[in-house]
Amino acid sequence: MRIVPALIVAAALAAGAPGDAKTLKWSSQGDAVTLDPHAQNEGFTNFFLDNIYETLVTRGKELKVEPLLATSWSLVNPTTMRFKLRPNVKFQEGEPFTADDVVFSIGRALEDTSNFKPYLAGVKEARKVDDLTVDIVTDGPAPVLVPQLTEVRIMSKSWCVKHNVTKPQDFKNKEETYASRHANGTGEYVLKSREADVRTVLTLNPGWWDKPEGNVDEIVYTPIKSDSTRLAALLSGEIDFVLDPPPQDIPRLKQDANLKVLEGMENRTIFLGMDQYRDELLYSDVKGRNPFKDLRVRKAFQMAIDLNAIKTQVMRGLSVPTAVMYAPQVDGYPKELDVVKAPDREGAKKLMAEAGYPQGFEVTLDCPNNRYVNDEKICVAIAGMLAQINVKVRVAALPRAQYFPKIQNYDTSFYMLGWGVPTFDSQYALQSLVRTVIPRTADGDYNFGRYSNAKVDEDIDKLKTEIDPKKRAALALEASRIHQQEVGHLPLHFQVIPWAMRSNVSAVHRADNKLTIKWVKIS
Amino acid sequence: MIAFILRRLLQGVVVMLVVGFIAFSLFNFVGDPVSLMLPPEATQADRDAMRGILGLDKPFYVQFATFIDNAVHGNFGISLRLGRPVSALLAERLPATLELAGTAALFGLLAGIPLGVYTALRRDSWTARAVLTTSLVGVSLPNFLIGIFLILIFAVWLGWLPSFGRGDTVMIGAWSTGFATKSGLKAIILPAITLGFFPLTLIMRLVRAEMLEVLRTDYIKFARARGLTDRAVNFGHALKNTLVPVITITGLQLGGIIAFAIITEQVFQWPGMGLLFIQAVQFADVPVMAAYLCLIGLIFVVINLVVDLLYYAVDPRLRVERAAAGGH
Numbered sequence: 001m002r003i004v005p006a007l008i009v010a011a012a013l014a015a016g017a018p019g020d021a022k023t024l025k026w027s028s029q030g031d032a033v034t035l036d037p038h039a040q041n042e043g044f045t046n047f048f049l050d051n052i053y054e055t056l057v058t059r060g061k062e063l064k065v066e067p068l069l070a071t072s073w074s075l076v077n078p079t080t081m082r083f084k085l086r087p088n089v090k091f092q093e094g095e096p097f098t099a100d101d102v103v104f105s106i107g108r109a110l111e112d113t114s115n116f117k118p119y120l121a122g123v124k125e126a127r128k129v130d131d132l133t134v135d136i137v138t139d140g141p142a143p144v145l146v147p148q149l150t151e152v153r154i155m156s157k158s159w160c161v162k163h164n165v166t167k168p169q170d171f172k173n174k175e176e177t178y179a180s181r182h183a184n185g186t187g188e189y190v191l192k193s194r195e196a197d198v199r200t201v202l203t204l205n206p207g208w209w210d211k212p213e214g215n216v217d218e219i220v221y222t223p224i225k226s227d228s229t230r231l232a233a234l235l236s237g238e239i240d241f242v243l244d245p246p247p248q249d250i251p252r253l254k255q256d257a258n259l260k261v262l263e264g265m266e267n268r269t270i271f272l273g274m275d276q277y278r279d280e281l282l283y284s285d286v287k288g289r290n291p292f293k294d295l296r297v298r299k300a301f302q303m304a305i306d307l308n309a310i311k312t313q314v315m316r317g318l319s320v321p322t323a324v325m326y327a328p329q330v331d332g333y334p335k336e337l338d339v340v341k342a343p344d345r346e347g348a349k350k351l352m353a354e355a356g357y358p359q360g361f362e363v364t365l366d367c368p369n370n371r372y373v374n375d376e377k378i379c380v381a382i383a384g385m386l387a388q389i390n391v392k393v394r395v396a397a398l399p400r401a402q403y404f405p406k407i408q409n410y411d412t413s414f415y416m417l418g419w420g421v422p423t424f425d426s427q428y429a430l431q432s433l434v435r436t437v438i439p440r441t442a443d444g445d446y447n448f449g450r451y452s453n454a455k456v457d458e459d460i461d462k463l464k465t466e467i468d469p470k471k472r473a474a475l476a477l478e479a480s481r482i483h484q485q486e487v488g489h490l491p492l493h494f495q496v497i498p499w500a501m502r503s504n505v506s507a508v509h510r511a512d513n514k515l516t517i518k519w520v521k522i523s
Numbered sequence: 524m525i526a527f528i529l530r531r532l533l534q535g536v537v538v539m540l541v542v543g544f545i546a547f548s549l550f551n552f553v554g555d556p557v558s559l560m561l562p563p564e565a566t567q568a569d570r571d572a573m574r575g576i577l578g579l580d581k582p583f584y585v586q587f588a589t590f591i592d593n594a595v596h597g598n599f600g601i602s603l604r605l606g607r608p609v610s611a612l613l614a615e616r617l618p619a620t621l622e623l624a625g626t627a628a629l630f631g632l633l634a635g636i637p638l639g640v641y642t643a644l645r646r647d648s649w650t651a652r653a654v655l656t657t658s659l660v661g662v663s664l665p666n667f668l669i670g671i672f673l674i675l676i677f678a679v680w681l682g683w684l685p686s687f688g689r690g691d692t693v694m695i696g697a698w699s700t701g702f703a704t705k706s707g708l709k710a711i712i713l714p715a716i717t718l719g720f721f722p723l724t725l726i727m728r729l730v731r732a733e734m735l736e737v738l739r740t741d742y743i744k745f746a747r748a749r750g751l752t753d754r755a756v757n758f759g760h761a762l763k764n765t766l767v768p769v770i771t772i773t774g775l776q777l778g779g780i781i782a783f784a785i786i787t788e789q790v791f792q793w794p795g796m797g798l799l800f801i802q803a804v805q806f807a808d809v810p811v812m813a814a815y816l817c818l819i820g821l822i823f824v825v826i827n828l829v830v831d832l833l834y835y836a837v838d839p840r841l842r843v844e845r846a847a848a849g850g851h
Contacts, residue, residue, distance in 0.1 A: 030802070034606050169606050176607040196605055197802065198688070198794040224687050224792045225801065232674045232686040370805070399805070440568055 022522040023218040026241035027230055031197045031223040036179040037153035038108050038168040041115040047514035051202055053153035053185035056083055057146055061508050063329055065147055069154055078141045085132040089209045091156040093184045099128040104157035113168045119148045141465045144425045159184045188518050189219060197223060214520045234500060243515055245500040247318050247373060253500050264509035265320055266497045267327045268420040270372055272490040277450035281413040283364035296355040298487035303348035304389045305382055307340055314377050319493035324480055325429055327494050329511045332426030332476030337484055348389045360390025366415040369397040373495050379416060407448050415448060426476035427463045434483050435460045451488035531831055535824040542820035546813035547590045599814035604806040609814045613796060618698045619689055620795030624780045626715040631722030639730025658724040670717040670790035685710050687792035714791040718784060722776045729772060733765035774830045778823045
């Protein structure tokens with residue numbers, strides 16, 4: 001009987017004592033879809049797994065490529081990059097980290113069932129040189145190989161063999177694999193418990209090779225789907241950090257002394273595309289010709305759209321208007337071209353008259369309604385602006401699950417798209433969005449208006465193998481300039497992404513909207 | 524009797540086939556899961572291959588037959604979003620939804636019946652009028668708004684109760700229960716009130732109307748004339764005779780509560796089947812959506828069947844009429 005109170009006191013002390021033990025409870029609207037690091041290339045899942053799994057190279061606070069599991073790398077010949085690996089690193093279940101694991105992981109990410117092949121485009125194989133040296137061999141010169149490796153997470157070969165998960169999860173065998181709910185990486189945090197969609201708990205990895213920079217000992221992640229509930233949980237102090245607070249609540253959150261809002265520009269451009277390929281538009285009253293083939297019409301559209309009005313009226317300030325297709329954080333950003341002009345309605349009307357449409361015409365603007373910040377509202381606002389130059393725009397808004405198949409089938413005349421650049425290199429945007437379409441390749445795979453210019457194509461093809469950064473920037477600049485002069489697309493803005501947190505939490509905002517918990521400090 | 528049950532069962536099967544068909548149609552009409560499953564950079568060849576893997580390239584009737592066959596065996600395939608078998612996901616979420624629905628129904632009954640009796644007995648008092656007016660608000664306010672108000676008051680302002688989730692759960696066999704922990708009990712209060720508010724008002728108004736009806740009947744007058752206590756008259760005779768329709772309605776409402784839990788579960792991030800369904804809708808996770816629809820359909824069919832049989836057992840008049848009708 002006497003022991004019981006003593007135990008309670010001891011338990012109370014133990015609970016109260018740890019002083020520095022800091023738990024970060026955070027939330028956003030969805031959960032990581034799997035823990036298998038090569039199964040689903042989904043932005044949230046990827047950075048969530050960065051807590052557990054590590055990559056050869058990573059991005060630092062300035063988003064520059066830095067060493068992680070590789071300490072250095074150099075070109076052996078134009079198609080072979082040699083990586084020196086970090087010694088004395090152990091996986092969380094005790095396996096030593098060696099070249100075998102790197103060769104295995106790259107092979108796994110290249111499997112048929114992998115979703116990560118785009119990050120290994122051009123990679124032929126990885127070859128072990130010795131225990132701490134690996135060569136990655138590519139088909140040709142691969143200028144963006146190293147930045148791409150920031151998304152290829154390294155698993156333990158012996159662990160995967162032991163649990164029969166040497167291939168990423170496959171939809172063919174209707175089974176879930178061991179790796180989709182268990183994890184064993186080299187990272188700072190160890191998976192403690194996982195209930196998909198409910199709660200995932202990670203704790204500090206005591207055997208981590210590096211010195212912690214932040215002071216979070218435990219991570220509790222709870223997805224909360226409903227915007228208002230997520231915010232209520234932050235306000236009531238049940239959670240410390242929200243990755244995606246609803247934009248309309250930001251001004252109110254800023255006034256709360258217990259909270260703070262961190263804003264930063266996302267590496268994502270929202271733009272409109274126009275069908276410049278068909279001889280007659282699909283959804284328009286103009287018959288027998290395609291007005292978007294006329295540069296004057298495209299220019300008139302650009303002149304009629306008031307980007308600053310969209311920023312202030314629709315985005316509540318959370319956007320940065322732009323005239324180019326990719327953001328300043330991206331290598332090869334054409335700064336001199338990124339000049340947003342004031343709208344000129346009279347000039348636009350004049351151009352429309354010259355092009356033969358003084359009375360305007362009708363066209364349908366296809367638009368997602370749950371993909372980008374205020375996507376549908378932006379489209380509606382643009383329809384209003386174009387009405388002033390007599391263009392009658394019908395806005396057809398669809399949920400993303402229906403929207404993307406539709407535009408991927410080119411079933412559109414005028415559409416909205418947002419493009420992020422995970423590699424932080426201009427080639428990724430130019431090749432997909434601006435280059436002439438070559439079916440079944442990455443060339444023009446998101447160029448749904450089928451803009452095409454031979455000189456631009458030539459520049460982009462050179463980019464694919466050019467290694468010298470200066471020459472790359474010049475090529476990207478030239479391609480961007482021609483594309484801009486021809487008004488190949490109508491760039492609108494970069495999204496500004498706010499994060500909300502309790503005022504005792506400090507985090508580093510990233511343009512790719514990834515929360516890096518190893519930098520988080522709680523006071 | 525047996526013919527009646529067989530006919531009911533047959534009707535149930537037809538209903539389930541129709542539900543199954545609607546669920547199956549989802550596969551063809553709700554967006555293209557392939558484009559969500561594959562990365563933007565996937566080529567057309569990758570997409571066609573995935574289509575083949577998922578069986579989306581086969582003719583419509585073959586796909587439907589396969590679907591029904593699998594559904595009967597409880598196999599709804601694998602969730603496109605979570606990569607786990609749908610039946611396992613639903614089994615995991617079912618306890619949360621049933622606990623919430625059960626608590627909400629209990630709340631509706633335990634609060635609804637006394638309030639109904641009270642408002643019937645003291646129908647001219649201002650408290651009864653106030654309760655009735657409030658109940659009108661409960662009927663007309665949408666479910667999610669009540670939830671948000673409760674969160675604002677009890678979680679944000681007062682900080683007494685959690686705003687989301689289910690608290691800590693304990694596994695009893697395959698059943699995860701939130702009733703065994705303090706945080707679990709605290710967590711169920713707000714969602715159960717939100718979900719139980721509508722049935723509460725319904726039951727209260729039903730009890731009140733029935734009570735007023737019964738209190739007017741002759742046998743109540745006789746009971747009073749005999750000098751029985753108010754308590755015996757009101758609860759022993761009057762209330763007892765109002766309960767038959769109340770139980771029927773509550774039974775039928777239970778199906779509705781389980782189905783309507785979608786909204787409440789979303790507002791409170793309650794990890795039940797409804798939340799799973801909402802997330803599935805946004806991802807076009809068709810196997811989960813289809814399985815959920817079939818399951819809810821099945822729950823309704825079973826509840827209806829049980830209620831029908833209960834009627835049959837409880838009300839002798841029904842048996843007589845049926846027997847007479849059968850004689851012609």
